[in-house]
Amino acid sequence: MTTKLRGKSAIVGTGHAGFGEAHGLTAYDVMAQSALAALGDAGLKLSDVDGLLCTMMEDSMPALMAAEYLGIQPRFIDGTMTGGSSFVNYLTSATMALEAGLCDVALIVYGSNQRTASGRLVTASRPPAYEAPYNPRYPISAYAMAAARHMHEFGTTREQLADVAVAARAWAQHNPEAFERGPLSRADVLGARMVGDPLTVRDCCLVTDGGGAIVMVRADRARDFPKAPVYVLGSAAESSHRQISQMKDFTVTAARESGARAFAAAGVSPSDIQAVELYDAFTINTILFLEDLGFCAKGEGGAFVEGGRIAPGGVLPVNTNGGGLSCVHPGMYGIFTVIEAARQIRGDAPGIQLKDVDLALAHGNGGVLSSQVTAILGSQNTL
């Protein structure tokens, strides 16, 4: 997205369903409940939706399955699958479609029942041919190797990684919607079961059920809905690889490029951002993205997160809902970065509500640090 599209679209509804365990429900059931929740939030009906942006972990044509399930016949559809970043990426295509008049009400939606269905990551994606023979555990081995390289090059410590999980839990403890709200110390993270060195099970995101949805309209009618509109000021993507063995520099993600272009489109800089919502599939993600998005210098992410600096009361509010590490992680978390950013701006965050948030950042990650998408959201005051 360029400055031409700054503020041209707005989020007027958000919703979610099935957080934690959605017993007896299919992934599409959770998807549909999320859609209804977001449309209810916007004061709209399913019959108003004429743009659908959706992907799921099941099937090769999930957007078609979703439209069929919902009983709608969208005239604009986007099912681009870039992993967990897809839903942040849809902010760009929804804005383009709305602005071009290809649709009037865009619904971004996702749902999963991976916890109650199997208790592990469910994916229709096949392991890459030149990696599969070595049995990497997908996706943790990839992130573990990125963490190992970051530790090697910059002296990042396991304690610093652990502090990311501790901060996420501290936010989650105030959020009644979060799945894990018990106390969590640095020692708990370090002493937890090692699953892929240097990451323990507490360095890894949750496996939960859950779905989320976002309703978007053109900015010119965004003030006609019950909730305060949240404008998309900038959004940008960059993709660098698919297989982790093809990642050029294991310590630098394409968030550097996606972030720079999103900030340029929005006309703001990292120091302006009041709430930062990052896709924290693993503790190393938060460190990498804080560096690559410009909140600190490359290599300084470990020190940046240390000792509660991104926890409540710290220097920068990061993952204020508890993130994928402690709030919810139903296979793909990207949509929840946007929902939490929007709710912080609207003033109805489920956990700690920060004061007077006008600017928030949502960052999606897909694949194995492969696809990076950054969005800057703003209140009416930022137009």
Add this chain to the structure above:
Amino acid sequence: MPDATGPDQIFQRALTNGEIMLPRCDDCGAYHFFPRVLCPHCHGTAISWHPASGKGRVHTTTVVRQKPERGGDYNVCVVELEEGVRMMSRVEGIAPGDIVIDMAVTAFVGGAEGQPAVLFKPAEV
């Protein structure tokens, strides 16, 4: 595969014969991996095959933790070969936890999942 002509077939046939062959672009001279019909660096399509030196260094590494009854812990790593390409593999002949970044390793054709595959062992000093 006597009539192997595709990039993947050529690579796999060499492995079956106990050889590690790497694709190199005739236009820009750079190696690439995995095998494909074009050079990912300059996008040229004239690709020739060359025996790998077998010399490499561990670029990054992890231990996949697994219960002993399921086969125990094992190594997964990414090795950078002298030719400048990287590949996922594992280092054998050393405990998974003793494999460190920058360790010098030597390639050999071993077996993974019942198929011939490029594996590594610590380089002899």
